[in-house]
Structure formats: C-alpha cells, structure tokens
Amino acid sequence: xxxxxxxxxxxxxxxxxxxxxxxxxxxxxAGADVALLARxxxxxxxVAAEVEALGRRAVVATADVxxxxxxxxxxxxxxxxxxxxxxxVNNAGGNSFSIPxxxxxxxxxxxxxRLNLDSIVxxxxxxxxxxxxxxxxxxxxxxxxxLRGAPTMAHYGAAKAALISLTQSLAxxxxxxxxxxxxxxxxxxxxxxxxxxxxxxxxxxxxxARVPMQRWGRVEEIAEPAIFLASDASSFMTGQxxxxxxxxxxxx
Amino acid sequence: xxxxLLLHAFPFDGAMWDSVAELLRxxxxxxxxxxxxxxxxxxxxGRLPAIDGMVDDLLPLLGDExxxxxxxxxxxxxxxxxxTRRPDLVAALALVDTKATADxxxxxxxxxxxxxxxxxxxxxxxxxxxxxxxxxxxRTRPDVVAAxxxxxxxxxxxxxxxxxxxxxxxxxxxxxLAMLTAPVAVVMGEEDTMSPLAEQELIREVxxxxxxxxxxxxxxLTPLEAPGAVAAALLGLVGGRGD
Numbered sequence: 001x002x003x004x005x006x007x008x009x010x011x012x013x014x015x016x017x018x019x020x021x022x023x024x025x026x027x028x029x030a031g032a033d034v035a036l037l038a039r040x041x042x043x044x045x046x047v048a049a050e051v052e053a054l055g056r057r058a059v060v061a062t063a064d065v066x067x068x069x070x071x072x073x074x075x076x077x078x079x080x081x082x083x084x085x086x087x088x089v090n091n092a093g094g095n096s097f098s099i100p101x102x103x104x105x106x107x108x109x110x111x112x113x114r115l116n117l118d119s120i121v122x123x124x125x126x127x128x129x130x131x132x133x134x135x136x137x138x139x140x141x142x143x144x145x146x147l148r149g150a151p152t153m154a155h156y157g158a159a160k161a162a163l164i165s166l167t168q169s170l171a172x173x174x175x176x177x178x179x180x181x182x183x184x185x186x187x188x189x190x191x192x193x194x195x196x197x198x199x200x201x202x203x204x205x206x207x208x209a210r211v212p213m214q215r216w217g218r219v220e221e222i223a224e225p226a227i228f229l230a231s232d233a234s235s236f237m238t239g240q241x242x243x244x245x246x247x248x249x250x251x252x
Numbered sequence: 253x254x255x256x257l258l259l260h261a262f263p264f265d266g267a268m269w270d271s272v273a274e275l276l277r278x279x280x281x282x283x284x285x286x287x288x289x290x291x292x293x294x295x296x297x298g299r300l301p302a303i304d305g306m307v308d309d310l311l312p313l314l315g316d317e318x319x320x321x322x323x324x325x326x327x328x329x330x331x332x333x334x335x336t337r338r339p340d341l342v343a344a345l346a347l348v349d350t351k352a353t354a355d356x357x358x359x360x361x362x363x364x365x366x367x368x369x370x371x372x373x374x375x376x377x378x379x380x381x382x383x384x385x386x387x388x389x390x391r392t393r394p395d396v397v398a399a400x401x402x403x404x405x406x407x408x409x410x411x412x413x414x415x416x417x418x419x420x421x422x423x424x425x426x427x428x429l430a431m432l433t434a435p436v437a438v439v440m441g442e443e444d445t446m447s448p449l450a451e452q453e454l455i456r457e458v459x460x461x462x463x464x465x466x467x468x469x470x471x472x473l474t475p476l477e478a479p480g481a482v483a484a485a486l487l488g489l490v491g492g493r494g495d
Contacts, residue, residue, distance in 0.1 A: 036480070036484075040488070041484045041488035042465070042484070042485070042488035044480075044481075044484035044487075044488075045465055045481045045485050045488070046468060048478065048480035048481040048483070048484050049467045049468045049469055049478045049480075049481035050469070051480065052469070052477070052478045052479070053388050053392065053468065053470075053478075054392075055392055055393060057480065058478075058479075058480025058481065059275055060279075060480050060484040060487060061278070061279055062279065062487050073280060074279060077279050077280065078278060080278050081274055081275055081278035
C-alpha cells in the first residue's frame with residue numbers, strides 16, 4: 001500500500017477551502033492526522049469535523065500568512081500539538097488583482113511575493129527540524145502561471161515560478177535529512193480563485209479553449225496527486241515538478 | 253492571547269475538554285477546565301442542588317479577569333448562570349450542545365427518576381449513551397464510545413443525583429442572553445438529539461447576532477466527538493490570530 005498515509009502527521013496551509021481543504025480531507029482519508037492552518041478559524045470548523053468523522057485527529061491553527069511572526073508561532077504550535085511532522089503542504093497563496101507590470105504599484109508586487117513566497121520560507125523553516133526527524137515530504141503548491149509568461153499577472157506568475165526554483169534548491173539542501181521536496185502545479189481548477197473565469201460564457205469558453213481536456217479540474221484531482229507526493233509511492237522523487245493541468249502546458 | 257474557561261457536561265469532569273484545551277494552548281491561549289461541583293476532584297459540600305452552586309465555585313477561579321466562556325450541555329447551564337451573575341467576566345460565550353430554556357415538566361420528572369435510580373443503587377444510565385453521542389461517532393469511534401461508557405459507569409451516585417436535581421431546578425436564561433453584550437456562538441452537533449435544533453433556534457431568537465456553528469457528524473458531546481472542530485469554533489469566536 002504505497003499510497004497509504006496511516007500514522008503520518010501533515011500540516012496543510014490554506015486548508016479552509018479549495019485545493020487545501022481537499023488535500024487535508026484526502027490525507028485524513030488516507031490515514032493521516034492533519035493540522036489545518038488558515039486565516040479564518042470559523043471556516044475550519046467544517047473541515048476539522050470532516051477529518052474527525054474519518055477517525056483522524058484535526059489540529060487547528062489560525063494565522064494570516066502575511067504576518068510572519070504569527071505564522072511561525074501558529075505553525076510551531078500546530079506541529080507541537082500533532083506531536084511531530086511528516087508532511088508539509090505549502091498551499092496558502094493567491095492573487096487578487098490583474099495589471100500590466102508597467103502600471104503595477106510596488107505595494108501590490110510586494111504583497112504578492114510575501115503571500116506566495118515569503119510565507120513558504122517562514123513555514124518551511126519552522127517545519128524542517130520536525131520533518132528531518134524521521135524523514136518527510138514537502139509539497140509546494142505552485143501554478144501553471146509560474147511555468148510561462150503570465151501577462152497581467154506577472155506578480156503572481158513570478159512568485160509561483162520562484163516557488164519552483166525554491167523547491168529545487170530545498171530538495172538539494174534537505175535530501176541528506178531524508179526530506180523530499182516537490183512542486184505540485186495545478187492548472188485551472190474549479191475553486192473560488194477561478195470564479196472570475198466562469199463569470200461569463202465567453203470568458204469560460206476562452207479559458208477552456210486552451211485546455212486539451214476541455215473542462216475544469218476538480219479539487220480532488222489535485223488531492224490525489226498530493227497523496228502520491230506525500231506517500232512512499234514517490235519515495236525516490238525529489239526536486240520535481242508535477243503538473244496536473246488537463247494538458248494545458250502541453251499545448252503548442 | 254485570550255483566556256478560555258471551558259465547562260464540562262454531565263457526568264464528566266474537566267478532562268472532557270483536554271483535547272480542545274491542548275489545541276487552544278498550542279495556539280498560545282490560556283485555558284481553564286475546572287471540575288464542576290461534585291465531579292472529578294470537586295467536592296459536593298452538602299449544599300442544596302443548584303447550578304448557582306457551580307457558579308459559586310467558578311468565581312474565585314476567575315478572579316476579576318474576564319474569560320471566553322464555553323459550556324457543553326450542563327456546562328452551558330453553568331456558563332449561563334455565570335453570565336447572569338457576572339456578565340462583566342464573560343468576554344464571549346459559546347453555548348455548546350446546550351439550552352437556554354428551563355426544563356419542562358416531563359424533563360423535570362425524568363431527572364428526578366434518574367436521581368432516584370442513582371441514589372437507590374440502580375442502573376440510572378441505561379440507554380443514555382445513544383442520546384449523548386452522534387450516530388456517526390457511535391459507528392466509527394470506539395475510543396470515544398468507551399470513554400463515555402467509562403464516565404457513565406464511574407460517575408459518583410451522589411453527584412449524579414445532585415446534578416440531575418440542580419439541572420431540573422435551573423431557571424430560564426433567555427433574559428440573560430438578551431441583555432448580554434459579549435459575542436455569542438451557538439455550537440451544536442448536527443446529530444445532537446438531546447439539545448435539538450428547536451432549542452438552538454430559541455437561543456437565536458433572543459441572541460440574533462449569535463454565530464451559528466453546526467458541526468457535521470457529531471452529537472451531543474462535540475468536545476469529545478470533534479475537538480478540532482470545536483477548537484476552531486472557539487478560536488473563531490474571538491477572531492483568529494491574523495485578525
């Protein structure tokens with residue numbers, strides 16, 4: 001049973017909704033205890049209940065990942081409550097605006113970097129001692145926006161591209177500790193974050209025209225590959241980029 | 253960082269909140285989980301049965317420093333009793349699987365029946381576990397079922413009788429809720445049959461701004477059945493760290 005996570009302890013950031021929530025629940029179903037970190041504790045109630053109904057422990061931690069000190073304390077507290085850590089999923093992130101680089105205010109650029117890149121360094125630094133104790137797996141959730149140009153979303157694309165480079169550097173630096181580090185790259189998945197692309201039929205048609213499989217991905221279709229990367233099924237895999245995008249990145 | 257006062261259900265003791273308390277402490281909060289009168293290490297002291305007696309014991313513990321108060325079932329009656337006496341000590345109130353109304357005649361008579369069975373050395377808790385735990389918990393969580401069975405078997409009979417009569421004598425607390433200015437949350441297991449939805453609606457009638465926090469797949473003892481979900485609700489009551 002390579003895809004089994006029985007007895008493992010996982011910390012998932014951005015766990016209150018979307019891809020993070022799906023990964024947290026899938027890990028519990030695969031046998032892991034899960035620490036859920038999110039900005040809004042209220043939204044964690046349902047996810048925690050879902051994990052606990054599966055007979056697994058749910059640890060809850062609240063932090064806005066833009067606040068480094070609070071995020072570090074929340075992550076450390078969650079790892080303590082879990083009694084150790086085997087899996088870290090750096091999923092929290094996002095983007096709330098589109099604008100060409102020429103017109104971009106630096107405050108927006110900096111906030112995007114802190115949200116999608118700095119936060120991951122903070123949480124990873126807090127987690128590495130526990131992950132190194134017995135080996136572990138880090139999964140950094142990037143985006144197809146980080147694979148190529150992302151016009152009007154250069155800030156987000158650059159942060160997600162940097163996250164892939166960070167993944168590779170970390171993989172080399174931590175292999176001796178028994179820690180594997182991989183990037184998981186979702187394409188267009190049906191979540192709150194992509195709601196704006198479904199606002200009109202035209203927008204949706206234009207978006208899906210670039211996806212060979214001609215549909216939105218479901219969050220479960222990211223959660224299953226996330227089990228693969230967390231489990232012994234990927235035991236010889238580190239520093240790699242697993243793209244799950246319905247063929248989007250294969251288009252000429 | 254907040255200070256939490258967590259009040260346990262019948263017939264448990266403060267340890268009922270251990271899992272929730274651990275999660276709150278891990279996020280930097282202070283947590284008090286006292287044994288209510290007659291339970292755990294707290295003596296009965298021979299006074300007449302009254303929820304107010306439990307409140308008497310809580311006041312020296314709190315001092316003059318307010319706390320976020322959460323009470324499960326009987327603990328909720330004590331929390332409302334505290335809010336009636338000293339609303340200034342209640343920074344926020346979470347009513348967990350509990351009621352704000354007084355017992356109706358049938359419920360009061362049933363409590364006297366349970367009290368008499370306990371005093372007479374008879375089996376006072378037959379079938380009670382089916383009401384305490386949600387259907388999902390009974391099916392999937394043998395550890396929780398065993399813990400509740402143990403608590404029912406080990407509860408001191410004098411305390412069972414005292415607490416049943418104290419609960420039967422409690423007054424309606426809706427006037428307290430209507431006047432309370434602190435934030436309120438109504439937390440309930442969706443599979444709770446002992447404090448049914450209709451009772452929660454009565455709370456919302458007098459506290460229309462109360463946060464409404466249903467917990468899926470849990471019954472009447474959510475702090476035991478879904479401690480992570482309850483901890484999230486209690487963290488949310490005072491705003492997350494990020495706010």
